[in-house]
Amino acid sequence: xxxxxxxxxxxxxxxxxxxxxxxxxxxxxxxxxxxxxxxxxxxxxxxxxxxxxxxxxxxxxxxxxxxxxxxxxxxxxxxxxxxxxxxxxxxxxxxxxxxxxxxxxxxxxxxxxxxxxxxxxxxxxxxxxxxxxxxxxxxxxxxxxxxxxxxxxxxxxxxxxxxxxxxxxxxxxxxxxxxxxxxxxxxxxxxxxxxxxxxxxxxxxxxxxxxxxxxxxxxxxxxxxxxxxxxxxxxxxxxxxxxxxxxxxxxxxxxxxxxx
Numbered sequence: 001x002x003x004x005x006x007x008x009x010x011x012x013x014x015x016x017x018x019x020x021x022x023x024x025x026x027x028x029x030x031x032x033x034x035x036x037x038x039x040x041x042x043x044x045x046x047x048x049x050x051x052x053x054x055x056x057x058x059x060x061x062x063x064x065x066x067x068x069x070x071x072x073x074x075x076x077x078x079x080x081x082x083x084x085x086x087x088x089x090x091x092x093x094x095x096x097x098x099x100x101x102x103x104x105x106x107x108x109x110x111x112x113x114x115x116x117x118x119x120x121x122x123x124x125x126x127x128x129x130x131x132x133x134x135x136x137x138x139x140x141x142x143x144x145x146x147x148x149x150x151x152x153x154x155x156x157x158x159x160x161x162x163x164x165x166x167x168x169x170x171x172x173x174x175x176x177x178x179x180x181x182x183x184x185x186x187x188x189x190x191x192x193x194x195x196x197x198x199x200x201x202x203x204x205x206x207x208x209x210x211x212x213x214x215x216x217x218x219x220x221x222x223x224x225x226x227x228x229x230x231x232x233x234x235x236x237x238x239x240x241x242x243x244x245x246x247x248x249x250x251x252x253x254x255x256x257x258x259x260x
Contacts, residue, residue: 017032114222122151152227159220167205239253
């Protein structure tokens with residue numbers, strides 16, 4: 001069973017999460033979040049933890065250490081008789097075909113999910129364009145690429161707005177916790193200065209925005225890939241015939257294969 005971060009830091013003499021957070025240069029609330037969900041630890045922080053605790057990064061994120069070496073399997077294969085080795089080769093080839101088919105199926109399912117997600121956000125996007133417009137008004141874009149750019153900006157604005165709500169809610173709780181002060185080993189209560197509190201909150205906001213912003217960027221990337229699949233014909237025609245596309249854009253869209 002893999003050890004928890006709490007167990008690892010106690011073994012190294014860190015008496016509390018706050019003490020370990022101070023040693024790493026991160027906020028106590030971030031340390032608390034990482035304790036609860038190690039998978040949210042940024043790679044840079046995970047490496048710093050591993051260095052401080054003198055352990056592997058696998059232990060930090062809760063993975064059991066892998067001890068089996070590739071050479072053992074190679075030695076086993078080399079020791080086989082030629083006839084037996086041929087059977088292993090046949091199985092490897094069979095497994096490779098099955099693996100390729102499984103990966104194709106998984107990608108198709110992932111693409112289908114992202115296509116549906118894209119279509120949902122497109123409906124929300126177009127509804128937002130018509131808010132406040134008169135009945136019968138038509139919203140039109142100058143080109144398919146202009147429409148694509150507007151849709152991508154809409155996604156980023158939506159992601160940033162939702163991210164801010166979550167960060168604001170988290171920081172409100174953190175501020176309340178910080179203003180309650182902290183106790184020392186002798187039972188005395190101390191209070192952070194206003195500047196310390198604001199610096200802590202600013203640092204927490206920036207760190208959370210960076211962490212969750214990366215996840216949002218990955219979602220946006222997948223949605224925009226789906227958008228390009230769903231609108232490949234319009235984008236290809238624009239890239240080939242408009243004369244407005246840059247060379248890179250022409251290469252990206254003009255070489256897209258259209259459905260028969």
